[in-house]
Amino acid sequence: MEKKRSNFSGGIGFVLAAAGSAVGLGNLWRFPYLAAQYGGGVFILVYIILAVTFGFALLTAEIAIGRKTGLSPVLAYKKLDKRFSFLGYVAIIVPVIIVPYYCVIGGWVTKYITVYATGLASEAAGDAYFDNFISNPVSPMIFFLIFMIISVIIVMLGVKNGIENLSKFLMPILLIISVGISIYALTLPGASEGVAYYLIPDFSKFSLMTVAAACGQLFYSLSIAMGIMITYGSYTKKNVNLSKSINQIEIFDTAVALLAGLMVVPAVYVFSGESGLSDSGPGLMFITLPKVFEQMPGGNIIGLFFFILVFFAAITSSISIIEAIVSSIMDKFKLSRNISCFIVIGICLLLGIPSSLGNGLWENVKILGMDFLTFFDFISNSILMPIVALFTCILVGWVIKPKAITDEVTRNGEKFARKKLFNIMIKYIAPIFLIIILITSTLSQFGIIKM
Numbered sequence: 001m002e003k004k005r006s007n008f009s010g011g012i013g014f015v016l017a018a019a020g021s022a023v024g025l026g027n028l029w030r031f032p033y034l035a036a037q038y039g040g041g042v043f044i045l046v047y048i049i050l051a052v053t054f055g056f057a058l059l060t061a062e063i064a065i066g067r068k069t070g071l072s073p074v075l076a077y078k079k080l081d082k083r084f085s086f087l088g089y090v091a092i093i094v095p096v097i098i099v100p101y102y103c104v105i106g107g108w109v110t111k112y113i114t115v116y117a118t119g120l121a122s123e124a125a126g127d128a129y130f131d132n133f134i135s136n137p138v139s140p141m142i143f144f145l146i147f148m149i150i151s152v153i154i155v156m157l158g159v160k161n162g163i164e165n166l167s168k169f170l171m172p173i174l175l176i177i178s179v180g181i182s183i184y185a186l187t188l189p190g191a192s193e194g195v196a197y198y199l200i201p202d203f204s205k206f207s208l209m210t211v212a213a214a215c216g217q218l219f220y221s222l223s224i225a226m227g228i229m230i231t232y233g234s235y236t237k238k239n240v241n242l243s244k245s246i247n248q249i250e251i252f253d254t255a256v257a258l259l260a261g262l263m264v265v266p267a268v269y270v271f272s273g274e275s276g277l278s279d280s281g282p283g284l285m286f287i288t289l290p291k292v293f294e295q296m297p298g299g300n301i302i303g304l305f306f307f308i309l310v311f312f313a314a315i316t317s318s319i320s321i322i323e324a325i326v327s328s329i330m331d332k333f334k335l336s337r338n339i340s341c342f343i344v345i346g347i348c349l350l351l352g353i354p355s356s357l358g359n360g361l362w363e364n365v366k367i368l369g370m371d372f373l374t375f376f377d378f379i380s381n382s383i384l385m386p387i388v389a390l391f392t393c394i395l396v397g398w399v400i401k402p403k404a405i406t407d408e409v410t411r412n413g414e415k416f417a418r419k420k421l422f423n424i425m426i427k428y429i430a431p432i433f434l435i436i437i438l439i440t441s442t443l444s445q446f447g448i449i450k451m
């Protein structure tokens with residue numbers, strides 16, 4: 001018997017779950033670094049312009065495809081056009097590659113919560129603390145398993161009881177903590193210089209790379225091309241106003257990115273100087289920031305709140321990407337939610353263990369010169385995701401035509417102010433941006449250009 005598809009209870013549940021997916025490590029450890037590198041206010045300006053044009057078009061396309069077809073990515077593309085069924089498979093390989101290593105990193109975050117909660121903050125500020133931790137074969141593995149199991153349990157609880165309820169609870173808290181830490185960071189002596197560095201546009205740092213970097217960041221930050229937004233769209237009721245929801249998701253995601261910059265840039269600038277901002281990702285979060293917290297008055301408690309915030313951001317993202325896989329397995333193979341979840345655990349163990357060991361025991365095993373985690377990140381983010389999004393644009397712009405999407409958005413007679421913009425973006429401009437992302441992110445991975 002065909003079971004009824006799960007649903008979010010309404011607009012707010014959908015918006016907070018989707019915002020939960022969008023707000024993740026990308027906002028917290030990559031946006032501040034990029035803003036600092038690419039001229040502060042200039043980068044922010046470019047990012048916001050791209051968010052309301054390029055990001056908006058891709059996000060709209062995916063969410064509407066999900067709601068229109070009522071299917072997870074593996075079947076949704078096929079339903080729109082048979083010739084695009086391959087895209088469903090590529091789109092589902094992306095989360096399969098990302099989930100395991102995202103859970104490894106989620107494990108590191110979990111570890112740092114325990115570090116700050118047990119008063120070991122000064123140890124974490126030590127030079128080799130993080131490297132010693134990740135190169136240990138056992139400890140990161142345990143935290144990886146903890147993070148993964150928590151994520152899978154939430155997904156097992158279902159779309160409404162698990163994902164929606166958790167997002168409704170965590171996302172408002174996340175926002176409050178972000179605002180709280182930002183305000184605190186602004187009161188630090190010398191912060192104003194750091195804020196100026198973050199916000200005042202430095203046009204001398206503007207180049208085509210600013211646009212390329214902002215495009216890539218936006219694309220990752222909105223959880224596009226990971227199968228997630230199609231899946232969440234498919235759980236959204238027909239009476240929900242998509243255009244309004246999409247605006248809210250974008251505002252939430254961009255607001256947290258901007259707040260992350262306020263939390264991180266001035267504080268690092270004050271305590272570590274400009275050079276502290278030359279590192280992105282794990283280096284910034286697990287090495288530089290603990291040193292900053294150590295010097296900051298009240299840094300232990302701020303550090304604890306900060307890592308709780310990162311954990312909330314990471315867990316609401318990991319459940320969304322697990323759900324993309326689970327819903328695809330459920331749709332395609334007609335398996336139950338629980339069995340599909342167990343399959344995801346299997347995938348995580350298979351690919352997550354090498355990712356976790358790649359920093360220690362297996363550090364000499366390299367693929368194209370990268371450890372496992374970096375390699376998985378590269379293949380998914382720099383290669384597969386731009387390809388998925390590019391073909392989505394071709395499908396929507398040229399095959400089923402933008403009207404199929406705009407009709408879905410306005411099915412209840414809602415206003416859709418950016419309809420024209422959507423058409424132009426999806427047909428002409430977004431594909432060009434995606435090709436730029438594909439090229440620049442590949443070149444930067446191989447060190448040919450710096451990003």
Ligand code: PHE
Pocket residue numbers: 021022023024025026027098102220221222223317318320321
């Ligand atoms: N938008 C997410 C982020 O910024 C991207 C992501 C979502 C990554 C889900 C993994 C899983 O981190």
